[in-house]
Amino acid sequence: MKKREIYSDLKTLPPIIVRLDGRAFHQFTQKLNLSEPFDEKFADAMSYVTRSLMIDAGFAPVFGYTFSDEISLYFTENLFLGRIEKIDSVLASFAASALTIALNLSGPVSFDARIIPITPELVLPYLAWRQQEAWRNHMNGWSQKLLRDEGYNSQKAALMLDRMKASELHELCFQRGVNLANTPAWQRRGIFVYRTTITKKGFNPLTGEDAETTRRIVTIDKSPPLFNKPDGKDLIERIVL
Numbered sequence: 001m002k003k004r005e006i007y008s009d010l011k012t013l014p015p016i017i018v019r020l021d022g023r024a025f026h027q028f029t030q031k032l033n034l035s036e037p038f039d040e041k042f043a044d045a046m047s048y049v050t051r052s053l054m055i056d057a058g059f060a061p062v063f064g065y066t067f068s069d070e071i072s073l074y075f076t077e078n079l080f081l082g083r084i085e086k087i088d089s090v091l092a093s094f095a096a097s098a099l100t101i102a103l104n105l106s107g108p109v110s111f112d113a114r115i116i117p118i119t120p121e122l123v124l125p126y127l128a129w130r131q132q133e134a135w136r137n138h139m140n141g142w143s144q145k146l147l148r149d150e151g152y153n154s155q156k157a158a159l160m161l162d163r164m165k166a167s168e169l170h171e172l173c174f175q176r177g178v179n180l181a182n183t184p185a186w187q188r189r190g191i192f193v194y195r196t197t198i199t200k201k202g203f204n205p206l207t208g209e210d211a212e213t214t215r216r217i218v219t220i221d222k223s224p225p226l227f228n229k230p231d232g233k234d235l236i237e238r239i240v241l
Helices: 025-032 040-055 084-103 120-149 154-161 166-175 185-189 230-240
Strands: 016-022 063-067 070-075 111-117 191-204 209-221
Touching: 016 084, 040 063, 040 070, 040 084, 040 185, 040 191, 040 209, 063 120, 070 120, 084 111, 120 154, 120 166, 120 185, 120 230
Parallel strands: none
Antiparallel strands: 016 070, 016 111, 063 070, 063 191, 191 209
């Protein structure tokens, strides 16, 4: 029967990005009475899950990026000797458990996972792509919310917004009193979780002199730069290259 496990030896090589996506999250988020169109408590919970995947799951991803119900993790280590089934199943199950803890959920949740083989030079274009999707999700979320406030149901609102350009969505919101450029950065740009080095001043009792020590910490940045701009490029190059 072991021979029938035909995908168990399917492998990949680092570096890779693993992207986790929540499955049918709208069903359980409706029960939590979250703020619309974006809830900071939920965003913080996804940040907690991302951070947990970086420091508590037994792995060492270089960074994580999250918005809405998705998380992208960049790995340069060879997880589980590259076994794809193992990577996907363990990361997805850990994320589901961590989110259950973060939100104190009474019912099950699940993530799916996919692997994206990548090179260091492609990390920046990947992040810029996902951040652009976060912006699009941001515009759609606010537009749908404002139309529902006017009495349109979800189906009608979605039909009205279908194929609208970004400038048209922005204007729709602006005419209804919401300037999308002034909404919280985490809604527009997502949340970036990465390791950084800090320096702390201390005292060496052996020498009687002041001393400095450095240590690595995980930073949760709720106002990340635009990855397709120079400051975003500089940040990613410092972390990745």
